[in-house]
Amino acid sequence: MNSPRQKISVFEHQTITYGKSYFGVKFKESHFNALAKLNELHDNKYFTLVHKGVKFSSYVGVIQIGDLILEVLPKIDRSEESPVLWKDVLIEMLRTTRKLKVNNIGNAFVAKQHIHLLDIYFEWFLNEVQALIHQGLIKKYYKQTSNVKALKGKLEFANHIQKNLVHKERFYTTHQIYGTNHLEHQILGLALKIIAQFSNGTYLYSKCKTVQLDFPEVDLVKPHPGLFSKLVYNRKNKAYKTALEIARIIILNFAPSVSSGNEKMLALLFDMNDLWEEYVLIKLKSLKIEGLKVIGQSSKRFWHNVSIRPDIIIQKNDEVFVIDTKWKHIQSNKPSTHDLRQMFVYNRYWGSYRALLLYPSNRTEKPSFMPFEEEQQECAVGKINIIENDSLKSNLGFDIINWLTK
Structure with a gap:
C-alpha cells in the first residue's frame, strides 16, 4: 500500500537541512542525495549545496521525490511568508505567461487538499488526452519490424535466418502499418505512465487509469529530448499540440536515473527572473x-x-x-x-x-x-x-x- 504524500513548502533563497522537520515533515538524507544528483544533471543551477542541506536559488516550482512534495515558492522579502498566497501568485504568473492553463483558480481547486503544481499540470494533461480520445484518435502510417506470416515490405535477412530457422512459414520484415501506434501516441503514452507513478494515492490516480484504459496500446519509448525533435505538426495532428507540449514538460523533467533507493523524481522548476520579465511584458502588451x-x-x-x-x-x-x-x-x-x-x-x-x-x-x-x-x-x-x-x-x-x- 502506498504511503500518503507529504509536503514541505519553502521559499526561494531559503536553506533546508536534512534531519530537520518542516511543517511537521522530515527532510531526509535520501531526499538531499536525490536533489544533489538532480542539480548535478542541470549544471548546479537549481540550488547550492551546503553542509547537510540545500540553499534554493531563483528557481521556483515543485519537486516530487518518492512520496515527498517539495514546493519552492517565490517571495519578495520576509514581510509576507504565506505559502498559500505565494503559490497563488506563482500559479497566476504561469497562467498569464501561458505556461499553465487554469480557469477559475480561486474555486477550481478549493475542495482538493494538498494541491500543487504537478497535480495541476497532470490534470491539464489528462483533460487534453480525454478530449483527443472523445474526438477520435488519429491513425498514421508507421514502420514496424516483426515476424509475419506473409512476405510484405522489406525482408530483414539476417534476423529472418536467426529467428525463423525452424518456422519456415514466417517472415521477419520491416513493413508499413496504418494504425495508432505512432510517435504522437507513444509520447502521450509515456507521459500517462509517468503520471500514474507520481499520482498514486491521490485523487488523480483513478482518472489517469481510466484514461490509460481508453488509450490504445503503444510501444514504450525512452524519455529523451530527441523524441520531440521528430514531431512535425500539420492539419491532421494540430489538435495534439497542447497535449504534446505538456507531455514534453512532464517527460523532460522526469529523472528516473536520479534516485535514492527506489524513489523516482519529477521536477518542474521555473526561473523567476524570466517569469517576472515575461509577466511584465505581457501586461504591457495588453x-x-x-x-x-x-x-x-x-x-x-x-x-x-x-x-x-x-x-x-x-x-x-x-x-x-x-x-x-x-x-x-x-x-x-x-x-x-x-x-x-x-x-x-x-x-x-x-x-x-x-x-x-x-x-x-x-x-x-x-x-x-x-x-x-x-x-x-x-x-x-x-x-x-x-x-x-x-x-x-x-x-x-x-x-x-x-x-x-x-
Whole structure:
C-alpha cells in the first residue's frame, strides 16, 4: 500500500537541512542525495549545496521525490511568508505567461487538499488526452519490424535466418502499418505512465487509469529530448499540440536515473527572473493605448559577435523607453554600477529617453528619474507592489507606462 504524500513548502533563497522537520515533515538524507544528483544533471543551477542541506536559488516550482512534495515558492522579502498566497501568485504568473492553463483558480481547486503544481499540470494533461480520445484518435502510417506470416515490405535477412530457422512459414520484415501506434501516441503514452507513478494515492490516480484504459496500446519509448525533435505538426495532428507540449514538460523533467533507493523524481522548476520579465511584458502588451508599441527580446550587435538585449523596449509615438526587470529585493534606490552602465548603453543604442530598472516590492515607490552626467537621457529605479487584495496585481502595466510617459 502506498504511503500518503507529504509536503514541505519553502521559499526561494531559503536553506533546508536534512534531519530537520518542516511543517511537521522530515527532510531526509535520501531526499538531499536525490536533489544533489538532480542539480548535478542541470549544471548546479537549481540550488547550492551546503553542509547537510540545500540553499534554493531563483528557481521556483515543485519537486516530487518518492512520496515527498517539495514546493519552492517565490517571495519578495520576509514581510509576507504565506505559502498559500505565494503559490497563488506563482500559479497566476504561469497562467498569464501561458505556461499553465487554469480557469477559475480561486474555486477550481478549493475542495482538493494538498494541491500543487504537478497535480495541476497532470490534470491539464489528462483533460487534453480525454478530449483527443472523445474526438477520435488519429491513425498514421508507421514502420514496424516483426515476424509475419506473409512476405510484405522489406525482408530483414539476417534476423529472418536467426529467428525463423525452424518456422519456415514466417517472415521477419520491416513493413508499413496504418494504425495508432505512432510517435504522437507513444509520447502521450509515456507521459500517462509517468503520471500514474507520481499520482498514486491521490485523487488523480483513478482518472489517469481510466484514461490509460481508453488509450490504445503503444510501444514504450525512452524519455529523451530527441523524441520531440521528430514531431512535425500539420492539419491532421494540430489538435495534439497542447497535449504534446505538456507531455514534453512532464517527460523532460522526469529523472528516473536520479534516485535514492527506489524513489523516482519529477521536477518542474521555473526561473523567476524570466517569469517576472515575461509577466511584465505581457501586461504591457495588453494595454490598449494609442501609439503604444511594446517589444520584447530585441537585440543589437554591440561588439564583434557580442549582442546586447534589454528586456523590454517601449515606443510611445516618437519616444522610446527601456525597461530591465529584476526579480530581487533592493534595499535602497541605488542600483549597482553594472546595472547603471548597462542602462546607459541601452539608452544610447536604442535612442531611448528614459531607462527604468523595475523591481517587485510590497509597496509601490514611484521612480525619480535622474539624468546621466552630461547626458539628456535619464534612468531610475522603480519598485512596484505586485500584491493587491491578497492576489497578484493585474493592472501594473498602467503604473509603469504612467511612470515613463509623465
